[in-house]
Amino acid sequence: MTILKILFRNAFHNKLRSGLTILGIAVAILAFGLLRTVISSWYAGVEAASTSRLVTRNAISIIFTLPLSYNEKIRQHEGVKMVSYGNWFGGIYIDEKNFFPNFCVEPRTYLEIYPEFVLGPAEKKAFLADRKGFVAGRKLAAKYGWKIGDTVTLKGTIYPGNWDFVLRGIYKGRDDTTDETQFYFHWDYLNETIKKASAQRADQVGFYMIAVTRPDLAADVALAVDKTFKNSLAETLTETEKAFNQGFIAMSGAIVTAIQMVSFVVIIIIMAVVANTMAMTTRERIGDYAIMKTLGFGGRDITVLIFGESLVITLTGCFTGMILTFPAAAAFGQALATFFPVFIVSPETLYLDVLAALLIGCLAAVIPTRQAIRIGIADGLRRIG
Amino acid sequence: MERGSKSPNDKQNIVEIRNLYKSYHRGSLVVPVLYDITFDIAAGEFLALMGPSGSGKTTLLNLLAGIDKADKGSIRVGDMDITTLSETELAHWRANHVGFIFQFYNLIPVLKAIENVELPLHLTSLSKRERREHSETALRMVGLEHRMDHYPKELSGGEQQRVAIARAIVTDPTILVADEPTGDLDRVSAEEILAMMERLNAEMGKTIIMVTHDPRAAQHAKILRHLEKGYLNDTLKGAHDDSQNPL
Ligand SMILES: Nc1ncnc2c1ncn2[C@@H]1O[C@H](COP(=O)(O)OP(=O)(O)O)[C@@H](O)[C@H]1O
Ligand SMILES: [Mg+2]
Numbered sequence: 001m002t003i004l005k006i007l008f009r010n011a012f013h014n015k016l017r018s019g020l021t022i023l024g025i026a027v028a029i030l031a032f033g034l035l036r037t038v039i040s041s042w043y044a045g046v047e048a049a050s051t052s053r054l055v056t057r058n059a060i061s062i063i064f065t066l067p068l069s070y071n072e073k074i075r076q077h078e079g080v081k082m083v084s085y086g087n088w089f090g091g092i093y094i095d096e097k098n099f100f101p102n103f104c105v106e107p108r109t110y111l112e113i114y115p116e117f118v119l120g121p122a123e124k125k126a127f128l129a130d131r132k133g134f135v136a137g138r139k140l141a142a143k144y145g146w147k148i149g150d151t152v153t154l155k156g157t158i159y160p161g162n163w164d165f166v167l168r169g170i171y172k173g174r175d176d177t178t179d180e181t182q183f184y185f186h187w188d189y190l191n192e193t194i195k196k197a198s199a200q201r202a203d204q205v206g207f208y209m210i211a212v213t214r215p216d217l218a219a220d221v222a223l224a225v226d227k228t229f230k231n232s233l234a235e236t237l238t239e240t241e242k243a244f245n246q247g248f249i250a251m252s253g254a255i256v257t258a259i260q261m262v263s264f265v266v267i268i269i270i271m272a273v274v275a276n277t278m279a280m281t282t283r284e285r286i287g288d289y290a291i292m293k294t295l296g297f298g299g300r301d302i303t304v305l306i307f308g309e310s311l312v313i314t315l316t317g318c319f320t321g322m323i324l325t326f327p328a329a330a331a332f333g334q335a336l337a338t339f340f341p342v343f344i345v346s347p348e349t350l351y352l353d354v355l356a357a358l359l360i361g362c363l364a365a366v367i368p369t370r371q372a373i374r375i376g377i378a379d380g381l382r383r384i385g
Numbered sequence: 386m387e388r389g390s391k392s393p394n395d396k397q398n399i400v401e402i403r404n405l406y407k408s409y410h411r412g413s414l415v416v417p418v419l420y421d422i423t424f425d426i427a428a429g430e431f432l433a434l435m436g437p438s439g440s441g442k443t444t445l446l447n448l449l450a451g452i453d454k455a456d457k458g459s460i461r462v463g464d465m466d467i468t469t470l471s472e473t474e475l476a477h478w479r480a481n482h483v484g485f486i487f488q489f490y491n492l493i494p495v496l497k498a499i500e501n502v503e504l505p506l507h508l509t510s511l512s513k514r515e516r517r518e519h520s521e522t523a524l525r526m527v528g529l530e531h532r533m534d535h536y537p538k539e540l541s542g543g544e545q546q547r548v549a550i551a552r553a554i555v556t557d558p559t560i561l562v563a564d565e566p567t568g569d570l571d572r573v574s575a576e577e578i579l580a581m582m583e584r585l586n587a588e589m590g591k592t593i594i595m596v597t598h599d600p601r602a603a604q605h606a607k608i609l610r611h612l613e614k615g616y617l618n619d620t621l622k623g624a625h626d627d628s629q630n631p632l
Contacts, residue, residue: 006495295504298476377453378444378452381487381491
């Protein structure tokens, strides 16, 4: 009991030093938490991807297309529940810095294959009825202040010209991890416009999305589809949506690795700072520990005192940092909503925070404890005065 | 304080030191500090150990209080030869048999006066209430019951040393050891502390071993021993006998 009292009071005895150390830990934990959240948001698309959906694209590269005629052939495969298709549009809204994903899809099948995009029945009907209609995610519509019925113009990059669309629906994500920043419109609208300009470029599809009847059939279906188009003019590559999304992320893998490393460097730096604080503190208290040993307290009591003090300081800093992470992540997520459609502090990040703090607290206490225990009482007492 | 039954005129020896040697190692250099020390302390004695700085007074006191290890020789305190005890046994023995008073008071800065006094009682089997009662009694004996809830830094040097005395006597130890207890105090506070130690010795029969290099402090003791360069000199007050000194 007294040992606990002493260690708690020791932890906050030198208010300036403890305060600064706690602040340092809090900031480090905050930085660590935000960096981890950036990484997990990066992978959010992969995590949210369904295992019962496949994506088929041109085997050579994502930038080459596939004929629309494949649609029927894919649909006839055993285990295929539904097929949809779309093209990456890559339009720019007013300015290039306003980035958000936009593409055209076959709307009826797309909405069924992607039940996580929740659209009201009236809005769904309106969207399907309007060839120039589009649907936007809740976050995207909120960011640009779009309301149902508004006309939005995108400047085409792959398909030149100014394209007008009318907002017919705003979807909500079914899960926390659902991307709410997408923009999709009718594939027919794009195709018919292209057809007028050049008939050869028409009836081309960027990717097919396949819903399978059972997730365990996904691998077989993928193989069968690719086999069908083997040795044809446009060979296909079919993979699970997860793998498909991962392929996108792999391009930025080096950046993710760098962020990951920085997040651990932050922890190592703060570990050194806390270790230094504890070494200083323990040196000052060598006399206190000597007197306690003189009175008959043992090495175990001294260990509890030093580890306890170190852990009280690091955990106080850690919890402060964790609490700060939530508003910081909210602000961060809002500012970068279109880059990180899902920016949520995950439970894993919080566990890692606590784990890091425990590690810091214990490691910082090891050497001071060893010194405090090893020093003879007589020598410890001579250090006083 | 229930066990404080040793009467001041009990002539039985409470400490018996035989052929004690101690040296320190500084790197490869061996620095001898005590040579062949043999002496006894009677129960209820108030002994002052004098000698110039560096003569080994603190070392001798630490040895007989069980916070340092001798190279050779035996130290019997009460009915225990403490040179045979292990580190852990020694810690246990100190908690039960020795009260410590130091030059710089050595109170725990984050504990209030009463909590400092109570600290050694946490190693006993006393209940929370008993601990509190004993500590209050000890503080009352040093006249500081009104300073109970003060932290050390809120007390004067003399008051801090009185708290330290209360902490030293609260476990009712066999011997009280004091290393330069007035070394950091002004004259008036020093006299107060010495008077208090005299009273503990006279009224409660406490055996006290006090190290000092201040002759005025030594006046308060009943017996004087001199230590010079590691040798124990004659028992006469102020006696010097350099013939025993080989250096
Ligand atoms: N830990 C130690 N290591 C080496 N020498 C020491 C150590 N402690 C004390 N000494 C030496 O032992 C001698 C006696 O010291 P001490 O017992 O403190 O003397 P006093 O208390 O009489 O001033 C001194 O010369 C001192 O320098
Ligand atoms: Mg000394």
